[in-house]
Amino acid sequence: MEVLPVEDRLTGRSIAKASRRAALLDAAAQLFAERGYNGVSIEDLGSAAGVSGPAVYRHFSGKPAVLSALLIGVSEDLLDGSLAVVAASTDPEAALKDLIRFQVDFALSKANVIRVQDRDLSSLQREDEQLVRSLQRRYLEVWVDTLAELSPDVDRVRLRRKTHAVFGLINSTPHTTHGGRAVPDLAGLRGLLEDMSWAAVRI
Amino acid sequence: MEVLPVEDRLTGRSIAKASRRAALLDAAAQLFAERGYNGVSIEDLGSAAGVSGPAVYRHFSGKPAVLSALLIGVSEDLLDGSLAVVAASTDPEAALKDLIRFQVDFALSKANVIRVQDRDLSSLQREDEQLVRSLQRRYLEVWVDTLAELSPDVDRVRLRRKTHAVFGLINSTPHTTHGGRAVPDLAGLRGLLEDMSWAAVRI
DNA sequence: AATTTAGGTTAGTGGCTATTAACCGTGGTG
DNA sequence: CACCACGGTTAATAGCCACTAACCTAAATT
Numbered sequence: 309m310e311v312l313p314v315e316d317r318l319t320g321r322s323i324a325k326a327s328r329r330a331a332l333l334d335a336a337a338q339l340f341a342e343r344g345y346n347g348v349s350i351e352d353l354g355s356a357a358g359v360s361g362p363a364v365y366r367h368f369s370g371k372p373a374v375l376s377a378l379l380i381g382v383s384e385d386l387l388d389g390s391l392a393v394v395a396a397s398t399d400p401e402a403a404l405k406d407l408i409r410f411q412v413d414f415a416l417s418k419a420n421v422i423r424v425q426d427r428d429l430s431s432l433q434r435e436d437e438q439l440v441r442s443l444q445r446r447y448l449e450v451w452v453d454t455l456a457e458l459s460p461d462v463d464r465v466r467l468r469r470k471t472h473a474v475f476g477l478i479n480s481t482p483h484t485t486h487g488g489r490a491v492p493d494l495a496g497l498r499g500l501l502e503d504m505s506w507a508a509v510r511i
Numbered sequence: 512m513e514v515l516p517v518e519d520r521l522t523g524r525s526i527a528k529a530s531r532r533a534a535l536l537d538a539a540a541q542l543f544a545e546r547g548y549n550g551v552s553i554e555d556l557g558s559a560a561g562v563s564g565p566a567v568y569r570h571f572s573g574k575p576a577v578l579s580a581l582l583i584g585v586s587e588d589l590l591d592g593s594l595a596v597v598a599a600s601t602d603p604e605a606a607l608k609d610l611i612r613f614q615v616d617f618a619l620s621k622a623n624v625i626r627v628q629d630r631d632l633s634s635l636q637r638e639d640e641q642l643v644r645s646l647q648r649r650y651l652e653v654w655v656d657t658l659a660e661l662s663p664d665v666d667r668v669r670l671r672r673k674t675h676a677v678f679g680l681i682n683s684t685p686h687t688t689h690g691g692r693a694v695p696d697l698a699g700l701r702g703l704l705e706d707m708s709w710a711a712v713r714i
Numbered sequence: 715a716a717t718t719t720a721g722g723t724t725a726g727t728g729g730c731t732a733t734t735a736a737c738c739g740t741g742g743t744g
Numbered sequence: 745c746a747c748c749a750c751g752g753t754t755a756a757t758a759g760c761c762a763c764t765a766a767c768c769t770a771a772a773t774t
Contacts, residue, residue, distance in 0.1 A: 344631070431547070508708075
């Protein structure tokens with residue numbers, strides 16, 4: 309008699325484990341964003357999640373696995389989110405506006421992870437780095453496809469460059485908001501970033 | 512009879528020393544940009560400059576001092592350069608355009624150092640971090656002053672945010688161009704970044 | 715109720731790495 | 745030409761840190 313192989317039963321322990329794992333990933337996002345992957349020890353990581361040191365190995369196979377889980381997660385969220393946004397919108401112009409709004413939301417609400425993603429991508433082991441880069445590329449292509457519908461005559465190299473630049477613009481605030489202090493006029497910042505992105509992307 | 516205290520004599524050794532120091536800083540810029548400050552050992556640093564290990568201590572008091580020299584240098588270059596640009600231009604609109612061109616030039620020609628600056632700033636020891644932040648703040652204020660002349664009615668908080676976002680836009684390419692490969696259509700990229708920056712900064 | 719399993723703990727252990735020590739050849743100085 | 749400061753070398757040294765071992769408690773399972 310076996311338990312189901314994929315669908316794990318929801319026992320008290322498995323819930324505790326899941327929330328512990330989530331706490332570890334939260335701590336990792338914060339600490340890696342502040343000090344960089346190589347500036348954070350497993351002990352730091354554990355104790356930030358209320359557990360000390362080697363307990364981390366009950367949840368991840370090693371330090372690299374923590375970074376992988378974090379960055380693969382965020383890359384998938386971005387790609388999936390963008391696909392949902394495009395699927396839900398009617399015309400390309402609306403799609404682009406929604407993509408901008410989506411990325412601004414993401415950058416403002418998950419600033420830590422954004423920061424880790426473009427700070428410590430190169431610390432991933434080869435295989436996972438390729439996976440994350442592939443997900444990022446596909447996310448970029450969602451944008452480029454949308455832009456291409458709006459400007460069929462512009463070559464895709466230029467559209468990719470434009471998209472990169474807009475990402476830099478939107479992701480500039482994670483570099484600004486240090487530590488995780490609350491931003492005073494968040495709505496104003498959101499609107500400003502959306503307006504600037506829109507202006508920049510329209511040639 | 513003493514040698515001049517400030518103006519060192521130009522002997523063969525002092526020239527060799529200066530160029531060795533420059534080589535070390537170059538190597539540091541490249542390696543730190545690729546792997547991050549904590550991912551590079553003193554041995555790596557030395558051997559990338561054609562010298563091995565502890566010889567670095569003949570030029571810098573320690574690893575932190577290498578990072579400090581690098582980041583203080585770039586911050587000063589940016590501030591001084593921007594002051595020169597503003598001093599040389601006639602009207603605020605021309606000044607802003609020249610500031611954009613200056614920052615684009617800098618980001619494209621010194622991508623490594625730009626990347627280190629917003630990746631490993633927090634690895635500086637407290638005192639030097641404050642100095643670099645102060646220089647960066649003054650650089651930002653040069654931009655904000657120029658923008659304020661063009662839009663006297665807009666509050667400076669908003670202008671600071673706009674400036675940050677434009678920096679993010681322009682500095683996006685260092686994150687893109689990996690390792691230091693040559694960029695195909697550099698002039699086109701330069702023009703694109705300038706145009707997008709201008710569009711974004713004009714509300 | 716007995717047993718197993720899982721998640722936690724505290725001690726190693728081994729490797730890496732920043733820094734120092736001790737030593738050496740040579741360019742610059744007198 | 746004798747001397748010395750300097751930039752280099754290789755060999756310790758010491759501390760940090762990822763990871764493993766051994767053990768313990770209690771939830772799940774039977």
